[in-house]
Amino acid sequence: YKIRILGKSMRSIKDYASFVGQRKILITIFVLIILCSVAFQTLPNRIYENMLDLRFGFNYSDVLYTVNSLGEEGRETYILASLILDTIFPILYVSFFLGIYSFLEIKRNVWYLLPVLVGISDILENIQISLIMMASVIEISNEQIFFASFSNQVKWILCSISLIILLFGLIKKFGKTSNI
Numbered sequence: 001y002k003i004r005i006l007g008k009s010m011r012s013i014k015d016y017a018s019f020v021g022q023r024k025i026l027i028t029i030f031v032l033i034i035l036c037s038v039a040f041q042t043l044p045n046r047i048y049e050n051m052l053d054l055r056f057g058f059n060y061s062d063v064l065y066t067v068n069s070l071g072e073e074g075r076e077t078y079i080l081a082s083l084i085l086d087t088i089f090p091i092l093y094v095s096f097f098l099g100i101y102s103f104l105e106i107k108r109n110v111w112y113l114l115p116v117l118v119g120i121s122d123i124l125e126n127i128q129i130s131l132i133m134m135a136s137v138i139e140i141s142n143e144q145i146f147f148a149s150f151s152n153q154v155k156w157i158l159c160s161i162s163l164i165i166l167l168f169g170l171i172k173k174f175g176k177t178s179n180i
Contacts (some may be wrong), residue, residue, distance in 0.1 A: 021102030045074030094119035104169035125151035
């Protein structure tokens, strides 16, 4: 039963990948990713430069520095950006990865799961960081920070693997072998 559900899920993921793998849709998603990236960089209160999401892991002192640097207004904006803008962003980049994988005709089903897992870990990270930003400094627990940082590291590791697969797919599809 579980295998049948996984098979249907993989078919759905690959069908979606095939849909977003069309050139016009890929270009549209790419433009939206760029616009979303610009939106992050233009957030007020120096949020972009203090985003925990951009680090590979963080600890209590990193969180404390970010909380103090942002101030109350910055924390509120960070929460909104994390729950709105940084929920749209993973949907876009997961769609882009899946579309490129389909466009490159990557065959192995497991590779299509990686971008989905990246997106899930990113959204989990966003929720956890938002909870941290909502809490007062003395309410922030080491366990909260550990789980948020762990989600962050899983996101970056899976994202790196996804990029490597994308690069190998590009080389395989467009690389020219020389007879030297």
